Amino acid sequence: MADDFPSRLPVPKDWSRRAKIGADAYAMKYRQSVEDPEAFWREELKRISWIKAPSQISDVSWTKDDLHIHWFADGVLNACANCVDRHLPECKDDIAIIWEGDDPADDARITYGQLYDEVRRFANALKAIGVKKGDRVTLYMPMVPEAAYAMLACARIGAVHSVIFGGFSPDSIAGRIEDCQSEFVITADEGVRGGKTIPLKANVDKALEKAKGVKAVLMIRRTGGKVGFTEGRDHWYHDVAKRVDLDCPPEPMEAEDPLFILYTSGSTGKPKGVLHTTGGYMVWASMTHEYVFDYRPGEIYWCTADVGWVTGHTYIVYGPLANGATTVMFEGVPTYPGPDRMWAVVDKHQIEILYTAPTAIRALERFGDEPVKKHSRKSLRLLGTVGEPINPAAWTWYHEVVGEKRCPIVDTWWQTETGGALITPLPGATDLKPGSATTPMFGVKPALVDAEGNFLDGATSGNLVITGSWPGQMRTVYGDHQRFFETYFATYPGLYFTGDGARRDEDGYWWITGRVDDVLNVSGHRLGTAEVESALVSHKDVAEAAVVGFPHDVKGQGIYCFVTLNQGVDGSPELSAELRQHVRQEIGPIATPDAIQFAPGLPKTRSGKIMRRILRKIAENEFDNLGDVTTLADPAVVDDLVANRKNT
Ligand code: 6R9
Secondary structure, three states, rough: OOOOOOOEEEEOHHHHHHOOOOOHHHHHHHHHHHOHHHHHHHHHHHHHHOOOOOOEEEEEEEEOEEEEEOOOOEEOOOHHHHHHHHHHHHHHEEEEEEEEEOOOOOOEEEEEEHHHHHHHHHHHHHHHHHOOOOOEEEEOOOHHHHHHHHHHHHHHHHOOEEEEEOOOOOHHHHHHHHHOOOEEEEEEEEEEOOOEEHHHHHHHHHHHHHOOOOEEEEOOOOOOOOOOOOOOOEEOOOOHHHOOOOOOOOOOOEEOEEEEEEEOOOOOOOOOOEEOOOHHHHHHHHHHHHHOOOOOOEEEEEOOOOOOOOOHHHHHHHHHHOOOOEEEEEEOOOOOOOOOOOHHHHHHHHOOEEEHHHHHHHHHHHOHHHHHHOOOOOOEEEEEOOOOOHHHHHHHHHHHHHHOOOOOOEEEEHHHHHOOOOOEEOOOOOEEOOOOOOOOOOOOOOOEEHHHHHOOOOOOOEEEEEEOOOOOOEEOOOOHHHHHHHHHOOOOOOOOEEEEEEEEOOOOEEEEEEOOOOOEEEEEEEEHHHHHHHHHHHHEEEEEEEEEEEOOOEEEEEEEEEEEEEEOOOOOHHHHHHHHHHHHHHHHHOOOOOOOEEEOOOOEOOOOOOOOOHHHHHHOOOOOOOOOOOOOOOOOOHHHHHOOOOOO
């Protein structure tokens, strides 16, 4: 185990030689991108095939009365055609998707030519069940190639997909379907992960008891397990597919037509439908995928995310396929059937670029070096991480053991809202510092502000804001433009507030320190404390709940819940277990509380606001440092909370 972490790793020689973007090119291009964005984007937009090339670059206003973000607005294109059709003349027989099943014996290779057929067939199947341009289509899918076909098929006909991660509960599905008035759902009979089946269709059926507006459900057969079938509403994909032909020209879409909605957690209320549009998102996805991974066609690239998250959208589907890449889709989990699965997959498919999450790295590091070293990993040349800050110890293990010090690591900081990477090294250009996301992507202007919104200069810490728009920026919160303003532009007028804290060091490198709002990051999954609280208080025995995060060795953050029960109800281990189960049912397994502490009272100010700062300290086991408690209505509650803290 390496305890002293290298403080700065220069770009390896072979990288500075081969990379498309070296240090000088990065400096030059970055300068141009912020000083003359018109010229920069006029060049970069050419990476996309436009039906009508845009003449306009950007038109952006972040003010309350006129909040709009337009990029390439008079351009016309189709995202699916960019990911599929345009590669056919030269790359018809190249592999577009390598699918690796949960069972190591299951895999498939889909060429661009086959993808073209599959996507057109899928698109016509969607039309056959009544989907039209502009309709919202909900996807609740396992990690099978059909998930990518379905996304691309929506894009092809101009429908807007809303993918829901397969780990969400029926209630969460219902909420998301209702929020965007989606009339169509695509799912599978069951999913398979880590040797277990996931009742996808059964969850959809339950969700649709609540969400009434759904007209049609299209179902893929994955396991052949027995599932419910509602006549008139449900359709087997293989039946519909038999009846349609392959002719399906891509729908011409305006650059600012919606491409997808993706729900994500914020600090208040229910999850927000983050809306991305077509032109800017595609330019951003393609550009960042190419530069961040120094990608060249023919290379085998594996992003281990699920398509239910934004990382899966941008860096499994849209970015790589726009660039004609071979993208790997993995159905399983990193530890099944054994803790060497990732490295077995790397060797099996000769993966050259591996992009995963710190939580996976920490989980695998626990099994030691042996499972890694059992496999050659010779094909690897670049590693990446995303989703949460990576601690230098995990970074170093990834670098030294997994990558044998030969592979740079790109630690990419970004958000569902940003569409793609905003702060990240470029492997041929950027010296690395373990734990730092390093430098901004082209066109991105990060800054630090204090609580009052004053800009902070030099080496210091503060709240991370972005001072100008980039093409991949979200355009609105679906159906709630006001909330879009309140969430991102009201805190610091004129600036995009990320919700993250950061430090800038003496070299101008960026270090993301984590959320400064009430958003948790559990195993790289975003979760609002408010969501968990509202799930808890929906239980009949719960009067009040406050949820905070605490540092967790593998998950990054764990979920600690303070729960006040109704009069006459006593806390017990059974009730604790029931509440955990209740939260799983309401939101999904990713929200399972790690600790539940029954508390007769919560620390509140005299105006009734819960003082989370104190609860966080208790959950973190830092009693000596509770800070000022004199503003509390009843300081005695703190003693009780400290005395009854749960071990984490
Ligand atoms: C892509 C994605 C966004 C939040 C973000 C931040 C955290 C993501 C990170 C990182 C430190 C990185 N985050 N990447 N923190 N270093 N490289 O994860 O999107 O699910 O919306 O989460 O994740 O806190 O604000 P999303």
